[in-house]
Amino acid sequence: xxxxxxxxxxxxxxxxxxxxxxxxxxxGGYEAVATAPAGAxxxxxxxxxxxxxxxxxxIKAFRVGKLIxxxxxxxxxxxxxxxxxxxxxxxxxxxxxxxxxxxxxSAAAEAKARSIPLFRLLDGSARLLxxxxxxxxxxxxxxGNGSPDIQEFLVSSVGASDPxxxxxxxxxxxxxxxxxxxxxxxxxxxxxxxxxxxxxNLKDEEALEIVRNAVDATSKELxxxxxxxxxxxxxxxxxxxxxxxxRKGKKLNTEEQLAYVEKIAKMYDLQYIEDPFxxxxxxxxxxxxxxxxxxxVVGDDIFVTNVSRLKKGIDKRAANAVILKVNxxxxxxxALEFSRLAREGxxxxxxxxxxxxxxxxxxxxxxxxxxxxxxxxxxxxxxxxAKLMELDKIAKxxxxxxxxxxxx
Numbered sequence: 001x002x003x004x005x006x007x008x009x010x011x012x013x014x015x016x017x018x019x020x021x022x023x024x025x026x027x028g029g030y031e032a033v034a035t036a037p038a039g040a041x042x043x044x045x046x047x048x049x050x051x052x053x054x055x056x057x058x059i060k061a062f063r064v065g066k067l068i069x070x071x072x073x074x075x076x077x078x079x080x081x082x083x084x085x086x087x088x089x090x091x092x093x094x095x096x097x098x099x100x101x102x103x104x105x106s107a108a109a110e111a112k113a114r115s116i117p118l119f120r121l122l123d124g125s126a127r128l129l130x131x132x133x134x135x136x137x138x139x140x141x142x143x144g145n146g147s148p149d150i151q152e153f154l155v156s157s158v159g160a161s162d163p164x165x166x167x168x169x170x171x172x173x174x175x176x177x178x179x180x181x182x183x184x185x186x187x188x189x190x191x192x193x194x195x196x197x198x199x200x201n202l203k204d205e206e207a208l209e210i211v212r213n214a215v216d217a218t219s220k221e222l223x224x225x226x227x228x229x230x231x232x233x234x235x236x237x238x239x240x241x242x243x244x245x246x247r248k249g250k251k252l253n254t255e256e257q258l259a260y261v262e263k264i265a266k267m268y269d270l271q272y273i274e275d276p277f278x279x280x281x282x283x284x285x286x287x288x289x290x291x292x293x294x295x296x297v298v299g300d301d302i303f304v305t306n307v308s309r310l311k312k313g314i315d316k317r318a319a320n321a322v323i324l325k326v327n328x329x330x331x332x333x334x335a336l337e338f339s340r341l342a343r344e345g346x347x348x349x350x351x352x353x354x355x356x357x358x359x360x361x362x363x364x365x366x367x368x369x370x371x372x373x374x375x376x377x378x379x380x381x382x383x384x385x386a387k388l389m390e391l392d393k394i395a396k397x398x399x400x401x402x403x404x405x406x407x408x
Contacts, residue, residue: 013356122369159224196380229272361390
């Protein structure tokens, strides 16, 4: 359907960061609304979330006339027009938030017009459902002072037979983590970080031990496999060749960082490791990927949903899985091209939320439509559960969809 109207307005994320909401209407009166998320630990090579001057400057720079009459079903055309409107190579004029909101709302409006779910518009042959991956204990930029240096301690119920079972498996680990934290510290006040994960006053190894125990206890109780992982977000505490773990008072060079990550992977049976090195260090990523079998070594800041950086990563075998965040690159089409290239390069795709997110369920459709193996969507909080409930709705809508096989 042709786009009849596009309107933008300022909005906020779950962390009260400024962002953009777009409303797109297509021929026939079908309308959809999408709001862009925003990250805290952002990669150096991401598209710019908002230009100088914020949401109002982005809206002022947006020339709506370019999109009127465009075919909303043509995701590439919408992407190209947004780039033309912006006129820069990183959306520094209208902001990646605008590109995200308009491109997602356009596709969602087209899906409504066709009376199909959005994931079917993105990939008519989609047959697999990803497992939800959630943050149960947090530190780094997502939590306060005194929390662990490692940014996220993650779990995924990959032994579950459907999304509802997997969602509840992760929830049970989240609850068990709190019980163990209260047992360790009766004064724990139940503080949470940006993504709804518990934010205790602990060192990394103490946090790893608690989550490992929570995973083991929950897996035994529920009778299916739950894997544990971490997102180190290493670029956030790396400078001039040194990884500065301030909470535990240690500084590691690159070789020591490699040895440390390998050590905790084996000691705590980590099967998912995200951003273990600085975003420029393709070589160390490759060394870790080669050295750890049956572990998902996942690149986020190193790739930032950017095709040219991914090509370099594939050539160097710098990871075996990638994070997909639409707002990192701006448009839905470019994110889907990134996922296609990743799969062709034999890398698993992990579609991810942002620490500052919105209460919309589009992430689940993007995860299914991009053949993702995992959907990183948190465990607690309305903006997180919106994605989880949408994934469950998708599974119930189309009984032919099956859970993907996560090989770790």
